[in-house]
Amino acid sequence: MATVYVPTPLRQATGGRSKLTASGRTVKELLDGLERSYPGIRQQLCDETGEVRSFINVFVNGTEIRQLEGLSTPVQDADEVSIIPAMAGGLDE
Amino acid sequence: MLELSRDQAGALIKHAEEESPNECCGLLAGRNGRVERVYPGTNVDHSPYTYLMDPNEQLAAFKDMEAVGLDLVGIYHSHTHTPAYPSRTDVAKAFYPDSLYVIVSLARRDAPDIRAFRVADGQIREESVIVR
Numbered sequence: 591m592a593t594v595y596v597p598t599p600l601r602q603a604t605g606g607r608s609k610l611t612a613s614g615r616t617v618k619e620l621l622d623g624l625e626r627s628y629p630g631i632r633q634q635l636c637d638e639t640g641e642v643r644s645f646i647n648v649f650v651n652g653t654e655i656r657q658l659e660g661l662s663t664p665v666q667d668a669d670e671v672s673i674i675p676a677m678a679g680g681l682d683e
Numbered sequence: 684m685l686e687l688s689r690d691q692a693g694a695l696i697k698h699a700e701e702e703s704p705n706e707c708c709g710l711l712a713g714r715n716g717r718v719e720r721v722y723p724g725t726n727v728d729h730s731p732y733t734y735l736m737d738p739n740e741q742l743a744a745f746k747d748m749e750a751v752g753l754d755l756v757g758i759y760h761s762h763t764h765t766p767a768y769p770s771r772t773d774v775a776k777a778f779y780p781d782s783l784y785v786i787v788s789l790a791r792r793d794a795p796d797i798r799a800f801r802v803a804d805g806q807i808r809e810e811s812v813i814v815r
Binding site: 595597598599608645647649652654672674675676677678679680681 | 706708710724728730732733734735736738739741742745746749754755758760762765769770772773776777778779780781782784
């Protein structure tokens, strides 16, 4: 089981927990597992096509998956996955 | 409510001034609205109009906060030429409803302003900022 860290905005779906465990051979399988344990979390993380939303960063052992193999990035049992919504803003266009 | 020490408030204003004309950004960690640590971030947009905190720095700050048992109290950024009030884009990109959104305005260079807002479900609610 990989360890998954989520910050406060995602803890509504996890019953307040910051550290979760989930199994899966890839990030996609891991997200599927999280959805089974914490229904509703996937909608916060992924769009209708199943892709990770643009403002969500998923790190496997500290590297963002867009720099790895995206949803196909392999996950091992001892890995640490962090799912972090971006901090962003700006002036109105 | 957001409670800052004078040094912390000064650090936020200094960060905003150093990054100007671009926006600065960072995190405030503490307990019950009282800031204990400031994590200045890199605005990877390097823009006077938008900010996006470096996601790697954000992750590192979150891990540090988890290790020392502090909560995310606030997310700060600067407005270099406009008042300290959330823009529509700030509201649209406010993904942390539990955190305060803290804006440092340099619109009046002689009197920088720090204000704090709760932004949830598209609604903005101002909260008091205490510096002591």
